[in-house]
Amino acid sequence: MTIGQMMEILDADIICCEHMTGTAIHRGCGSDMMSEVLAFAKDQAVLLTGLINPQVVRTAEMLDMLCIVFVRGKNPTEAIIELAKEKGICLLHTDYTMFTACGLLYEKGLRGADAENE
């Protein structure tokens, strides 16, 4: 699915890097613990999180992730937005909870790091 399709599925707003809505997303990860995200690094293209601090963008950068979705209606700070723009990482936010947001994406075919290659 693309970032644009993810926005529709999650009823999400885009915060920055609007030019990336056509970018394809192949894998997902949902967590508020960044070391857990780093531990299960695969070709995960989108990170769903409720954590609001710049290390979310750093973690995504280290893993070459393309998009971060802030769940539970969380809004990133200006510092986070500027860092994401600098690193070319698209930011979205949705009012859905982590569980629901991950479930909606899974229902539409997005898989996590532990899925067999599809």
Place this chain on the structure above:
Amino acid sequence: MRKMSSPLKLHYDVPGNDFARAGEASSSIKNTLKQLGFPPVVVRRVAISLYEGEINMVIHAGGGVIDAVIEPERIELTLSDKGPGIADIALAMQEGYSTAPAHIRDLGFGAGMGLPNMKEYADEVLVNSVIGEGTTVKLIVKV
């Protein structure tokens, strides 16, 4: 990959009182490796293992320094601090064991995965620590 006539040496100071800036050294080294043409999988392994080490220095040791030596066949990273030291290195290497204060968990770390992640992604992890004096972690990633 770009030809290197001699090892590239880089040095970074990691401030300890600014969690928001943690990761800048890892980001810079990652970009350097990409520009030099190292394989993406090697760049990612270096980035993750180094980033975990950099975060550890900020959380536990009040910051420190990072020195990188980049050669075509291997990347060596040395993280040195003057923090409190690690009392039991073997215990610290266990997944889930953490001495991080509670507020660090609110920041998304402190799960006890830092050293285990470094061991997972680097080919060699060498830890030397003296209580009350500091810690040196050497990471070697082979290309």
